[in-house]
Amino acid sequence: MKRLGIYVHIPFCEHKCTYCDFNSGYALEEVHYLKALIREIENASSSFLSHEINTIFFGGGTPSLYTPNSHDKILSSIFKKFKVNASCEITMECNPNSLSFEKLKDFHAAGFNRMSLGAQSFNPSQLKTLTRIHSRDQIIEAVSHIKRSGFSNFNIDLMFGLTEQSLEEFENDLKMALSLESRHISFYNLTLPKQHPLFSRLPHDEHCRTMFLKGENILHKSGFIHYETSNYALPGFECRHNLKYWHMEEYLGVGAGACSYLETCPQWIPQSDPCSGHIRLSNIKTPESYVKSIKDQQHACANFENLTNDQAFTDYLIGRLRILEPLPLGLWKERFGMGITQTLRDILLKHHNLGLLNFDSDKLYLTDKGRLFLDEILIDFVNLNTDS
Ligand code: SF4
Structure with a gap:
């Protein structure tokens, strides 16, 4: 049986962070968007009768803004319509200020088994510059809730190369994340376009490379495997869903702006188009148009690309070279x-x-x-x- 990952995009945030270029930051809307998501999942399912789902990833945006009841409805529609493997990895991206112990217990009960927490930094002044709306203490409290509510598998997202960031400051961030016993740590180099007001305050590339190497060293000493250029995990805790992207394996994206990579044409693509076996699809971006499209056309596909073998192979190399395994x-x-x-x-x-x-x-x-x-x-x- 073929394997498939499902990505669910929840584009809502309490506030748009200054550095963020994701399809996110829209004002929270639960009722119509939820209905559209469930309809998209149900409509799509008939194209994947010979697939087994082994990863599900709720990303955003801030999925943890949604109520456990809404998440339960989305997951239940996937469980009902798709064949889901018993050991499926089910991740939710979350922000520290949108979590409570009760909420996390309910997320766990709904079926989530992995949390990915957007901390970015523990330094109050960096959090302020990044316009994050959570504090250092809220990160620490959120991790405590995550652990107590039954999640043994969780990630902490950090960034480095922050404005005027010293090596010591960066090390403190990393050591703090380690002290919270995270099984997985992502650390990304903050990159901004030249016209961004913070651009001139970013450290030089050479300094960023020193941080990268220092970080790698600290994490290796703590038993972490550097498995992807920006991702580290204790053995067995690599993110199976993200590995699908880098290995260019099949995944279906649902929600506003969500992308898919598929090897057979789903039913909502006009059958007159020949299927090359390597298809990229992306949905309409804004939540409002997405909801309307699902209502009117039963799908929200805005772009469909039939890759040639050469293009697919090049795409594959772009993802695969990020993985450090030869x-x-x-x-x-x-x-x-x-x-x-x-x-x-x-x-x-x-x-x-x-x-x-x-x-x-x-x-x-x-x-x-x-x-x-x-x-x-x-x-x-x-x-x-x-x-x-
Ligand atoms: S919370 Fe995350 S997704 Fe939302 S605006 Fe900030 S960085 Fe972007």
């Missing part, structure tokens, strides 16, 4: 049924010559330097797909 070279031929094109070969050789990529017998992997300059490799692949 990539067996034979795998891409097996999966994409093709040899490597001259253009791809040239890009790989260029980065090999720059000391960013290496080949070891039949495996491709990032060098230590390549881990620090990953974006410079990926941009070549992104450009390749944009040009084609």
